Amino acid sequence: MNMNTITPPRWMALIALSGIGMLAFGLYLQHVVGLNPCPMCIVQRYALIGVVVVAAVGWRVRGWGLAVSALLLALVSGFGAFTAARQSWLQWYPPEIVTCGRDFYGMVENFPINRAIPMIFKGSGDCTKIDWTFLGGSIANWSFVCFVAFGLLGLWVAFKSRQPAA
Template sequence: MIDDLRRLDVREWSLAGLAFCVLMMGVALVLEHVVGLEPCPLCIFQRVAVLAAAAVFLVAALHNPDGRLGAVLYGLMSLAAVGGGIAAAGRHLWLQSLPADKVPTCGPGLDYMMEILPWQQVVSRVFTGSGECAEISFLLLGISLPGWTLLGFLVLALAPLGLLLLANRPHPGFRWVG
């Protein structure tokens, strides 16, 4: 199985990552539009991270570079997007773990903040957290949605790591001297 993973190229790793991003967004949209769960600001940031990773994976799959540089660049860019999602999901889980008296008060909605504040202040306020982000509105097997999303991002991180490992494998004509 490890040998099979070593044979994957940039396109195959990227398509696997893109497929997982589509799965994550599909679940999020079903939970919003079918189940009726409204996303909080941190949920929206997690969706942005999934979409950013999907965009990198799509470009990487279409480009399918031969050299190591392409694999490294696409691996690092997608890993940065996935890392942002891990940070948002981790922060969300932390807010949910706070005792009720330590939960920040609810602030204005994300759409309102986007209209009146510069994006840097919006990001800062969202990561500071609000009461709505601390609410646990859904559990599956005792794990909240940010917990499942964090797990999804950790699985998704395998695709950029695969791209980075691909860039570090020896060239087919390489032989150890000794």
């Protein structure tokens, strides 16, 4: 199938549906399998919710609205990819002193936001733990791949939506 056979708004719909599927799988891993998300996993979930919302809006708008939402999708995906890359790095090179710090909500509730955000990206002991793998990659590795794909598709949609129809 040629990428040109699917219109840019439909790509946004596919991205939104893919994100919903990923969120559903994350909830399955949490509530059925019993894996508890670490602070960086929760940040990635919020980024994925952002991807779904922006892609759903992009699916419904046309013209400049589609281009702007596609660029915003690339930006949100970039943030998610950064978080997943940081977690992957921590999994590959765990810190010498591993401490199980506060959970995400404990950090946000007990510290000002300017102190909580760096603590989240520092990663706690549970952020380095690999509970699940698929084809040799952890959840963070696969999240990174998906966020990069969403971001690249967002840039492609932004580019294609501003070209005149042939």
